[in-house]
Amino acid sequence: MVEVFQTVEGEGTRAGFPTTFVRVYNCNLRCTWCDTPYSYAPAKPEYVASVREIIDRVRTFPARHICLTGGEPLMHGDKSLLLLRELARLDHVRDVHVETNGAVALHPFDAWRRGGPDGRKVRFILDWKLPASGETERMIPENLDLLTDRDEIKFVIADERDFREAVEVLRTRVKEGQPLFSPVWETMPPARLVELMLAHELTDVKLSLQLHKIIWHPETRGV
Numbered sequence: 001m002v003e004v005f006q007t008v009e010g011e012g013t014r015a016g017f018p019t020t021f022v023r024v025y026n027c028n029l030r031c032t033w034c035d036t037p038y039s040y041a042p043a044k045p046e047y048v049a050s051v052r053e054i055i056d057r058v059r060t061f062p063a064r065h066i067c068l069t070g071g072e073p074l075m076h077g078d079k080s081l082l083l084l085r086e087l088a089r090l091d092h093v094r095d096v097h098v099e100t101n102g103a104v105a106l107h108p109f110d111a112w113r114r115g116g117p118d119g120r121k122v123r124f125i126l127d128w129k130l131p132a133s134g135e136t137e138r139m140i141p142e143n144l145d146l147l148t149d150r151d152e153i154k155f156v157i158a159d160e161r162d163f164r165e166a167v168e169v170l171r172t173r174v175k176e177g178q179p180l181f182s183p184v185w186e187t188m189p190p191a192r193l194v195e196l197m198l199a200h201e202l203t204d205v206k207l208s209l210q211l212h213k214i215i216w217h218p219e220t221r222g223v
Helices: 051-059 078-089 107-113 141-146 160-172 190-199 211-215
Strands: 003-008 018-023 065-069 095-100 122-128 152-157 178-183
Touching: 003 051, 003 211, 018 051, 051 078, 065 078, 078 095, 078 107, 107 122, 107 141, 122 141, 152 160, 160 178, 160 190, 178 190
Parallel strands: 018 065, 065 095, 095 122, 122 152, 152 178
Antiparallel strands: 003 018
């Protein structure tokens, strides 16, 4: 584990809602622009916890939204699925959104969520990697076929090549899910990204800015 804490959701369609973050250790990718390098090797996990201990910690927070994140929270296979199931079983929780990087097969997690009432609380936020990330070849196209209209697909856009690639993926591969365009501020000013979105008439795409980096210093943790 890395951390469990409560704050407001910083991005996506639930931005601004009080949310409990469950950040699991380690990741199978190494994106060039990653903003949480403390969540994977060679950094060390902050502590080790059982699923029950994680759930007990989550119970101490009243937020009705949970963000299961990392690193990559689904890379631990059956352990990830068990944690996801137990989070969704919490009575006070109505939404569990899973930030997954597109390089882990979603099928076993999707099959579970379609099989029962608790699974209906679960949404995927699939972060499809673009060329500037250095990890675009690791994406699993079949994951896109599993998305529903409740899910989100996020494109982190570092430059205009990334933008063109995102538009192409939306045009040719994405069937369901709310598209989000999120700028890498250092190389893609938000105003320029808005200009591109409007010029290309992307009327169904939502600009997603990271509120937590506006409210607090970008390197502040636990917020």
